[in-house]
Amino acid sequence: MLELEHLSKTYADGTRALADINLSVREGEIVALIGGSGCGKTTLLRLIAGLDRASAGAIRLDHETIVEPHPAIGIVFQEPRLLPWLNVADNIAFGLEHVSAAERKARVAHALEKIGLTEHAGRWPRDLSGGQQQRVAIARAFVTNPKVLLLDEPFSALDAFTRASLHEHLLGLWEETRPTVVLVTHDVQEAVTLADRAVVMQPKPGRIFDELTLALARPRDKAALPFEGAVRRVLTALDHSLNTVQTSPQRERDREAAALWW
Structure with a gap:
């Protein structure tokens, strides 16, 4: 299990990027972090990846504290960041030096x-x-079989058709080993398509505003009423997160989401 406990981040110039983040992500769960610009989604991902240090709080993976890059945690950025001097197969094999040549070849294939x-x-x-x-x-x-995979808006620069195709490839790979996935996205439909739970964040400073369970069977039918209803629930929470200082009670937000739907 991935656990974030009272996590905060303040930069040297005094900017409070994150404040008191508490979140538990179950093994094999896909969680989407969604929120307006400046709510600290990418900062949070960098802290989990060990690429930056928190100002307060702790990050634990199976009770082990994470303070630096960890071999059990993989990350995919907005840009592919492929090594131009390696071909496609060798780029995929990068990071598999610890396994035998035969296993490396089989995994890449x-x-x-x-x-x-x-x-x-x-x-x-x-x-x-x-x-x-x-x-x-x-x-x-x-291919490295990470326990946790972090995705920092990896589909944001792609057209809708390509993005939908990549969603299928991502889920196909995830189904085999079921790593824990934390996805940063601005796209509500993408969050509902991929995630088991949407975590809506609120800016200035970044904090969790709401968590919505997306209990939809896979593959998800984007034309079905349950999918559309889930999208509306996330949109409602997102709208509240951008227009409210103090969070509304969960029950009130649920009523408002239902009213919008009907």
């Missing part, structure tokens, strides 16, 4: 098949489309 790029194994990153590059980045993260 399987990942290439899952993301539909087997025929592109020997190509260079510059020869791929943006969507293909991001598929390689996602495969590279999954």
Whole structure:
């Protein structure tokens, strides 16, 4: 289990990026962090990844405190960040030096098949489309079998069709090993498509405003009423987070979401 306890972050210039974040993410759960600009979503992800240090509080993975990059935690950024001097297969294999050559080859071949790029194994990153590059980045993260995978808006620069395709590839890889996933997104439909829970954050300073369970069967039907209802619930909470200083009671927000739906 990934646990964030009273986590806060204040920068050297006095900017309070995060204040008293408490969150538990179950093993195998996909959690989407969503909120307006400046609510600290990416800062929170960097703290979990060990790329930055919290000012207060603690991050624990299976009771182990995280204070620096950890081999059990993988991350995919907005940009693919592929190594231009390595071909597609070698980019995916990057980080697998600790396993045998045979196992490395098998893992890479399987990942290439899952993301539909087997025929592109020997190509260079510059020869791929943006969507293909991001598929390689996602495969590279999954191939190490992380316990936790952090996704920092990896689909934000892609068109809607490519984004939907990558959602399917991501879930296909996730189904095999079920790592814990924390996804940062600005896209409400993306959050509802992928996540088991949406955590709505509020800015200045960044803090958790609401948590909404998304109990929808996979694969999720975007045209179905339950999906549309879940989207409206998240949109309502997001709207409140941007327009309210003190949080409203959960029951009141639920009533308002239902009223909007009907």
